[in-house]
Amino acid sequence: MPRGVVRRRVLRHNSQNAVTDVVERVTLADGSTLVHKRLRAPSVDSGGAWAASQDPRHWNYWRREVDAYRGAVLRSSLAGTGLDIPAADVEERAAEADLWLEDVTGKPGTAFSLADHTAVAAGLGRWQAAGPLLTPWTSEGFLRAYSASRPVPWQVLHDDAAWDQPLIRRTWPAGLREGWAQLMAHREQLLRVMEYLPRTRSHLDVWVSNQIRRPGGDVVLLDWAFVGDGALGEDLGNHLPDAVFDLLWPAQELATLEAACFEAYLGGLREAGWRGDQRQVRLGVVASCVKYTWLLPLALTQAGRDEHSAYHEVADSEHLYHQRGLAFAYLVGWCREALHLMNRQ
Structure with a gap:
């Protein structure tokens, strides 16, 4: 542990994840700051939505970030892409590990402009061109x-x-129920196509709260807990709707964000030497809508609550459900585009 810690402040994080014991900003005696993240091992692999695992291939392997930050493989793979990873010191014990991470300064992803979002997309393209x-x-x-x-x-x-709850009737667009039924009917087909699309290195949790743009222009990606194998386009397919679901980009402007980011992603791929089929990349983006099949039924069950939140922040219920309803409808459009592209393969 760094010497001279004089203050600690817990940072917003997913406290349900069994891997994460704490995430906090620590201030040292000299006034400098670090982000401290403690990881904990499971005694045995257990059930639950956020259970930790001892299996290095599991999506929630408890010590993945130890290897990601300690080694040079991931860090060197990002060189020259426009993406970056925080500097880090790692302390590991038998059943837990402490990550002492650079407290990155710059523009947070929650305040990103369209140009910042396209910088993320272009960086992903350059990084993922290598496979x-x-x-x-x-x-x-x-x-x-x-x-x-x-x-x-x-x-x-x-x-x-x-579906007849007042909040749902007031805020969700007509036809969403039927559209989501179509997405559910093709869930297994969409998962299979995502598994057989061209593979690449993927962060797998790309969204604005995991992004900071340095003053020099590089975008630092935080939280590498899931990094691994994914489809071309999968990270971008997560980045776009997540910005709307957590009220960090207006749903009415999602099409503008998507068009700019998709072109930037393709440009990054090509700049880094990729010469594949653009239709497969597009399919990777739109078929990734399958990740969100669970979110709409959860929103239905929560619609009657007195208070709602967007990533732990209290939100106006009408605005939240209107924005998420539009985003759900947008994903229905992605599903239909994916089915059309799949039929042309």
Whole structure:
């Protein structure tokens, strides 16, 4: 542990994840700051949506970030891409590890402009043009395993009363119920196509709260806990809707964000020497809508609450459900585009 810690402040993080004991900003006696993240091992692999695992290929392997930060493989793979990873010191014991991370300064992803978002997309393209990053600790099968781990009240999708709740009727667009039924009907098909698309190195948790843009222009990606195998386009397919779901980009401007970021991603791929089929990249983006099948039924079950939040921040219920309803409808459009592209393969 660094000497002279004089203050600690817990930072917002997913406290449900069994891997994460604490995430905090520590201030040292000289006034400098670090981000401290403590990881903990499971005594045995257990159940639950955020259970930790001892399996290095599991999506929630407890010590993946130890290897990611300690070694040179991941860090060197990012060189020259426009993406970066925080500097880090690692202390490991038998059943836990401490990461002492650079407290990155710059513009947070929650304040990103369109130009900042396209910088992320272009950087992802340059990084992912090289294909898979094969190590003993990178994850495999993330999308299916993560999706299957969510506790989902699937029955609510067939509950007329749930769809007739006042908040749902006021805020969600017409036709969403039928559109989501189509997405659910093709869930397995979409998962399979995501598994057979061209593979590449993937962060697998790319969203604005995990991004900081340095003054020099590089975008630092935080939280490398899931890094591993993914489909081309999968990270971008996560980045875009997540910005809307947590009220960090207006749903009405999602098409603008998508168009700019997709072109930037393709440009980054080509700049780094990729010469593949653009249609497969597009399919990787839009078929990634399958990751969110669990989110709409959860929103239905929570619609009657007195208070709602977006990533732990209290939000206006009408605004939140209106924005998420538009985002759900947008994903239905992605599903239909994916099915069209799949039929042309």
